[in-house]
Amino acid sequence: MTGTLRLYAFNTGWFQCRPGYFIEGEEGDYLKGPVPSYLIEHPKGRALFDTGMGVRYRRTLETALPSNKFGLQWFEGQEIAARLRSIDVDPASIDWVINSHLHIDHCGGNASLPNACVIVQSRELAAAQVTEEAGLYEAEDYATGQPVKAIDGELDLFGDGSVMIVPTYGHTPGHQSAIVTLPGGARVLLAADCCYTERNLDLMVLQKAVVDREAGMRTMEYLRRERESGARILFGHDGRQWAGVEEAKPLT
Numbered sequence: 001m002t003g004t005l006r007l008y009a010f011n012t013g014w015f016q017c018r019p020g021y022f023i024e025g026e027e028g029d030y031l032k033g034p035v036p037s038y039l040i041e042h043p044k045g046r047a048l049f050d051t052g053m054g055v056r057y058r059r060t061l062e063t064a065l066p067s068n069k070f071g072l073q074w075f076e077g078q079e080i081a082a083r084l085r086s087i088d089v090d091p092a093s094i095d096w097v098i099n100s101h102l103h104i105d106h107c108g109g110n111a112s113l114p115n116a117c118v119i120v121q122s123r124e125l126a127a128a129q130v131t132e133e134a135g136l137y138e139a140e141d142y143a144t145g146q147p148v149k150a151i152d153g154e155l156d157l158f159g160d161g162s163v164m165i166v167p168t169y170g171h172t173p174g175h176q177s178a179i180v181t182l183p184g185g186a187r188v189l190l191a192a193d194c195c196y197t198e199r200n201l202d203l204m205v206l207q208k209a210v211v212d213r214e215a216g217m218r219t220m221e222y223l224r225r226e227r228e229s230g231a232r233i234l235f236g237h238d239g240r241q242w243a244g245v246e247e248a249k250p251l252t
């Protein structure tokens with residue numbers, strides 16, 4: 001463990017969809033977005049923000065999803081446990097998992113982090129437990145036996161303001177994001193699915209997958225203010241933005 005905070009980004013798989021899934025009415029070829037996970041190393045512990053997909057979405061080059069199909073997939077070596085090991089971090093050393101929400105592509109790696117306490121908004125946990133629509137929330141991803149810290153609203157994870165968990169409702173009833181302040185003072189807002197792409201924020205257009213549009217717009221306005229005040233926002237599934245993100249190295 002190092003003496004100062006470090007933030008690492010990883011892509012743990014791919015999400016494919018038509019442009020209209022991001023911005024209603026837009027057409028064109030299928031887009032490929034990352035499924036990000038972030039490691040926060042803090043002197044007081046290690047936290048992961050989102051954990052990717054479960055084993056059932058693993059594919060090989062032979063069984064890969066065709067490029068014109070909607071869906072999720074990852075390939076061997078992309079899973080969060082492997083990504084952590086690649087930088088000499090033992091998955092068993094993760095103290096906290098912050099799940100932005102409990103959709104299958106955000107908590108599917110929780111099972112590989114046996115000693116973590118899972119931090120989730122209590123209203124998100126409740127939504128996962130009552131939603132029966134298949135392919136959104138699956139208990140095998142989010143109910144993996146670790147202790148759960150269900151919170152309501154904001155949380156200053158390490159008590160020093162460096163990792164602030166903030167509610168960003170709309171995409172789901174209890175979606176949350178995190179603002180990480182790097183040692184040099186730069187602020188990085190890990191948005192996850194409260195806003196899929198930078199273009200959504202530029203246009204102030206909600207993505208299709210939003211359960212509460214009013215809350216979703218309030219969240220977008222919040223993101224706008226954060227961006228104007230200098231925060232770097234990393235979006236949920238933005239392939240274009242991700243091309244400029246350096247993985248597995250401390251972000252600066």
Ligand SMILES: [Zn+2]
Binds near residue numbers: 101103171193
């Ligand atoms: Zn989602």
